[in-house]
Amino acid sequence: MSKPPQFGPVDDRPTFLERLFPWKQRVSKKPLYQLGVSRDLILDNIATELSRGPLQPAARAALAERVSHAPRHPRPALNGELAELFIQRITRRAATVQTLTDLSDVPAAVAQHLQTHCLPTHIAVSDPLAALFWPSPIQLHTGAARRNEAVAVSLARLGVAETGSVLLGAGPDTPTTHNFVPDDHIVVLHRQDIVPHLEDAWASLRNHGGMPRAVNLIAGPSRTGDIEQTIQLGAHGPRRLHVLLVG
Amino acid sequence: MTEAPRVGLFATCLMNVFRPNLGHATLHLLELAGCVVEVPTAQTCCGQPAYNSGDFDGTRVLAKQVIRQFERYDYVVGPSGSCMATIRKDYPRLFDDEPDWRRRAEALAAKAHELISFLLDVRGLKLDDVAFDGTATYHDSCSGLRELGVKQQPRELLAMVRGLQLKEMRDPEVCCGFGGTFCVKYPEISTRIVDDKLADIASTGADTVLGGDLGCLMNIAGRAAREGKALRVFHAAEVLAGMADGPGLGGEDAGKGKAG
Amino acid sequence: MRFETPRFKQAAVVALHDERLRTALARSRVGFIGHREAAVEALPEFEQLRDTAAQIKDHVLDHLDYYLQRYEQAVVAAGGKVHWAHSDEEAQRIIVDICRAADAKVITKGKSMVSEEIGLNDALIAAGYEVVETDLGEYIIQLAKEPPSHIVGPALHKTREQVTALFAEHHGRARKETVAELVTEAREMLRDKFFRADVGITGGNFLIAETGTSVIVTNEGNGDLTQTLPRVHIVTSGIERVLPSLDDLPVFLRLLARSATGQDTETYTTLSTGPRRAGDPDGPEEYHVVLVDNGRSQMLGSRFRKMLRCIRCGACMNHCPVYGSVGGHAYGWVYPGPMGAVLTPIYQGLKDSYDLPNACTLNGRCQSVCPVKIPLPEMLRELRHLQHVERMGPRLQRHALAVWRFVASQPWLYRIAEKLATTTLARLGGPKRRVHKLPFAEGWTQSRDLPAPAGSTFLSQVPRSKRA
Numbered sequence: 012m013s014k015p016p017q018f019g020p021v022d023d024r025p026t027f028l029e030r031l032f033p034w035k036q037r038v039s040k041k042p043l044y045q046l047g048v049s050r051d052l053i054l055d056n057i058a059t060e061l062s063r064g065p066l067q068p069a070a071r072a073a074l075a076e077r078v079s080h081a082p083r084h085p086r087p088a089l090n091g092e093l094a095e096l097f098i099q100r101i102t103r104r105a106a107t108v109q110t111l112t113d114l115s116d117v118p119a120a121v122a123q124h125l126q127t128h129c130l131p132t133h134i135a136v137s138d139p140l141a142a143l144f145w146p147s148p149i150q151l152h153t154g155a156a157r158r159n160e161a162v163a164v165s166l167a168r169l170g171v172a173e174t175g176s177v178l179l180g181a182g183p184d185t186p187t188t189h190n191f192v193p194d195d196h197i198v199v200l201h202r203q204d205i206v207p208h209l210e211d212a213w214a215s216l217r218n219h220g221g222m223p224r225a226v227n228l229i230a231g232p233s234r235t236g237d238i239e240q241t242i243q244l245g246a247h248g249p250r251r252l253h254v255l256l257v258g
Numbered sequence: 259m260t261e262a263p264r265v266g267l268f269a270t271c272l273m274n275v276f277r278p279n280l281g282h283a284t285l286h287l288l289e290l291a292g293c294v295v296e297v298p299t300a301q302t303c304c305g306q307p308a309y310n311s312g313d314f315d316g317t318r319v320l321a322k323q324v325i326r327q328f329e330r331y332d333y334v335v336g337p338s339g340s341c342m343a344t345i346r347k348d349y350p351r352l353f354d355d356e357p358d359w360r361r362r363a364e365a366l367a368a369k370a371h372e373l374i375s376f377l378l379d380v381r382g383l384k385l386d387d388v389a390f391d392g393t394a395t396y397h398d399s400c401s402g403l404r405e406l407g408v409k410q411q412p413r414e415l416l417a418m419v420r421g422l423q424l425k426e427m428r429d430p431e432v433c434c435g436f437g438g439t440f441c442v443k444y445p446e447i448s449t450r451i452v453d454d455k456l457a458d459i460a461s462t463g464a465d466t467v468l469g470g471d472l473g474c475l476m477n478i479a480g481r482a483a484r485e486g487k488a489l490r491v492f493h494a495a496e497v498l499a500g501m502a503d504g505p506g507l508g509g510e511d512a513g514k515g516k517a518g
Numbered sequence: 519m520r521f522e523t524p525r526f527k528q529a530a531v532v533a534l535h536d537e538r539l540r541t542a543l544a545r546s547r548v549g550f551i552g553h554r555e556a557a558v559e560a561l562p563e564f565e566q567l568r569d570t571a572a573q574i575k576d577h578v579l580d581h582l583d584y585y586l587q588r589y590e591q592a593v594v595a596a597g598g599k600v601h602w603a604h605s606d607e608e609a610q611r612i613i614v615d616i617c618r619a620a621d622a623k624v625i626t627k628g629k630s631m632v633s634e635e636i637g638l639n640d641a642l643i644a645a646g647y648e649v650v651e652t653d654l655g656e657y658i659i660q661l662a663k664e665p666p667s668h669i670v671g672p673a674l675h676k677t678r679e680q681v682t683a684l685f686a687e688h689h690g691r692a693r694k695e696t697v698a699e700l701v702t703e704a705r706e707m708l709r710d711k712f713f714r715a716d717v718g719i720t721g722g723n724f725l726i727a728e729t730g731t732s733v734i735v736t737n738e739g740n741g742d743l744t745q746t747l748p749r750v751h752i753v754t755s756g757i758e759r760v761l762p763s764l765d766d767l768p769v770f771l772r773l774l775a776r777s778a779t780g781q782d783t784e785t786y787t788t789l790s791t792g793p794r795r796a797g798d799p800d801g802p803e804e805y806h807v808v809l810v811d812n813g814r815s816q817m818l819g820s821r822f823r824k825m826l827r828c829i830r831c832g833a834c835m836n837h838c839p840v841y842g843s844v845g846g847h848a849y850g851w852v853y854p855g856p857m858g859a860v861l862t863p864i865y866q867g868l869k870d871s872y873d874l875p876n877a878c879t880l881n882g883r884c885q886s887v888c889p890v891k892i893p894l895p896e897m898l899r900e901l902r903h904l905q906h907v908e909r910m911g912p913r914l915q916r917h918a919l920a921v922w923r924f925v926a927s928q929p930w931l932y933r934i935a936e937k938l939a940t941t942t943l944a945r946l947g948g949p950k951r952r953v954h955k956l957p958f959a960e961g962w963t964q965s966r967d968l969p970a971p972a973g974s975t976f977l978s979q980v981p982r983s984k985r986a
Binding site: 050066070086175187210233245 | 542583652708729767791819869
């Protein structure tokens with residue numbers, strides 16, 4: 012039943028069987044670090060170990076098709092209205108959600124949040140939100156988060172009902188640091204941007220300019236269970252996640 | 259099946275030596291379920307100890323022996339999840355290079371059953387007039403549970419026993435630490451695992467432990483005895499056959515019945 | 519990382535006597551098993567997802583060369599760079615070179631098992647860099663100078679009191695007693711490192727061939743700060759982590775969160791594709807991926823190929839009674855528990871890792887919870903087979919097995935042996951019918967009685983009419 016050793020001495024590293032039985036290892040060893048060599052070596056090894064040579068064009072075409080059109084995999088059934096599921100799931104993960112009727116209500120809601128939690132009024136916002144009318148004493152900036160940034164207000168590209176997460180994409184108007192540096196993260200999400208499953212979120216990204224540099228799916232504030240499995244919020248990222256659901 | 263099926267009783271090594279009472283209980287239950295039972299006396303071991311020690315050649319020798327002795331029956335049934343899982347799941351895998359034996363192994367595997375699931379799933383056995391006085395908890399032995407899907411069957415049958423109250427452990431599905439040769443190769447680890455099992459048993463308040471595999475039960479009984487814990491340990495089949503009136507495994511009372 | 523597996527037996531006994539470890543393991547077992555079970559029950563599609571995940575992984579492994587090339591093309595198209603590391607040593611050197619070129623001083627790290635596997639921290643420290651682990655658990659064990667004891671909860675063997683003492687010693691601040699205070703203090707100490715770091719190194723839970731994306735999942739957000747703030751982001755990942763399409767990813771995310779921590783989702787799932795783009799206000803200027811082979815391509819052609827399905831969720835160890843008794847450190851290398859008992863012999867040799875495949879009851883629970891259905895018990899048995907063929911293991915055990923095997927193949931001889939055993943044990947058992955001490959079986963009798971047989975075997979008692 013045992014497979015005979017069939018690893019040719021393409022390099023001086025111990026073969027698989029030599030790893031298992033090290034005392035059978037060959038003695039000669041030379042430095043392994045040769046720039047550019049490893050790539051081809053690894054790819055060759057893979058083809059050899061799979062008992063075949065390089066893939067033929069027809070096989071490659073089939074795999075290319077598999078990459079561009081993956082089969083539909085099972086998705087969890089979602090019973091209920093998307094926004095309700097989203098709210099239920101993200102709040103279960105310790106986020107708070109406030110519903111607003113119009114985008115113009117955002118500044119007031121933010122001001123309220125700042126007041127409730129006694130937060131500073133100098134905040135970072137996503138560029139598209141800066142155009143709203145922000146009452147004093149709130150002061151805005153739209154650049155990357157600074158080291159002592161306390162509050163950021165971001166515009167989410169999507170919400171995902173399945174997981175109860177908001178999806179934020181990095182871009183010139185939407186700095187990634189806003190999502191992780193501040194203690195308080197406020198995310199604006201349009202109700203019609205909530206999709207059922209993660210696959211739907213990818214479809215939306217593909218249809219709207221492809222993959223951003225960073226896609227952040229966020230389901231609640233930062234948490235850790237690393238000390239005695241006690242869940243503690245605010246490990247490294249925001250201590251609070253507040254979602255303003257518009258529409 | 260209209261005609262009574264012919265069943266070859268697989269007398270597991272541990273049962274044969276340590277618990278003849280279980281053999282009699284098995285015989286009785288199979289007959290109660292309408293089977294014609296025969297016990298091939300030239301049988302030895304299913305080969306599991308060799309298989310789990312990595313001695314695949316040795317396992318094949320013993321597997322062939324079992325196949326020869328039992329392939330003439332409609333069913334082969336034994337009171338052990340692990341022995342029967344070896345026949346059912348492992349035998350066919352052993353003969354990749356011997357197609358003829360592979361076919362025979364597969365044929366035997368298809369008709370090999372663990373006793374308790376056989377009684378309920380294949381024979382639809384109903385019990386009346388069986389009683390047991392006590393509160394018991396049921397340990398799910400790993401091979402029976404995970405390889406053969408034995409979970410509800412013993413509980414359903416035990417529910418037909420008058421006077422028996424079943425209380426579940428917090429985690430009845432965790433291993434007891436027996437593991438065949440594991441328990442003698444790594445006794446300290448095995449002891450910790452069985453201690454955890456005994457603690458879980460104690461937390462149910464049950465005075466009796468039941469299970470479907472003698473290896474696990476001897477491990478649990480042996481540790482309980484050493485620790486001076488009063489615990490009755492029986493194979494579930496002994497209770498179902500109404501033959502659990504004597505001492506349990508490792509029990510102190512005078513031997514019963516056929517004991518020499 | 520040091521290789522201590524040859525001392526497994528001794529280390530296991532020491533661990534069994536460690537009361538604090540026992541408390542910690544009992545706590546984590548209850549949490550991990552219970553939470554996973556609840557999360558799985560709430561998702562009826564879970565079994566279907568497991569089958570799908572195993573299929574996807576097998577498909578990828580069958581065409582791994584193709585998908586890695588596709589992935590590389592896509593990374594390059596997004597402005598990133600892919601490095602191929604044949605061995606652990608080569609991976610170390612590639613990463614040290616990137617750090618050197620970036621003129622780095624401080625390096626932050628997200629949790630990554632592959633970086634433990636290739637011994638990255640030691641290599642970077644030897645090259646003169648300040649290396650800071652940022653996952654709280656990893657940070658704790660870095661301070662304690664210990665290896666992780668679990669692949670998801672690296673510090674789960676530590677009690678709160680131990681963390682209090684560690685922080686007081688290393689931070690030079692007043693002792694913090696509560697978990698909340700400890701977490702806050704770590705947050706403050708690490709915030710400075712995040713902003714000072716020149717290079718951030720993360721793992722890659724998944725790599726997407728379609729888009730050249732690397733994916734990490736965390737709950738703390740440390741991985742994101744690690745990869746967003748420094749000038750250079752390095753992803754280290756095993757070559758087996760590639761998936762064809764973004765649409766394959768959700769299958770694994772659904773399984774991973776539930777299997778690892780019993781959550782529907784982890785808090786942060788981050789997909790990274792290349793470096794900072796024109797107009798971006800933040801993000802790394804350089805994006806490197808180090809693809810680590812280190813024996814994986816050779817596993818492809820072996821009987822252990824299915825091990826490459828592993829997504830490092832830790833469910834096998836959470837459900838392993840042996841891991842639950844001795845903890846992760848006793849295993850003596852990077853990967854503990856059932857998956858480690860398969861991987862360690864493959865990496866470190868069968869003889870020096872003799873105990874790992876054997877210290878297993880083959881109860882099968884690991885396989886039953888594995889999200890990608892790796893037949894772990896079968897692989898452990900296969901390793902035992904290789905050991906058997908090589909005549910490893912204690913001589914007495916091997917000879918006993920050979921004698922038993924011969925006797926069991928001769929029914930007449932077996933009957934005699936059986937009778938002898940039955941009468942001897944019955945006599946040894948005495949009126950209490952318990953054997954307290956048995957030569958050659960001290961492993962059993964040192965902590966257990968042996969229930970003694972009644973005096974004759976079942977086969978000798980079977981009525982003649984039923985014999986065949």
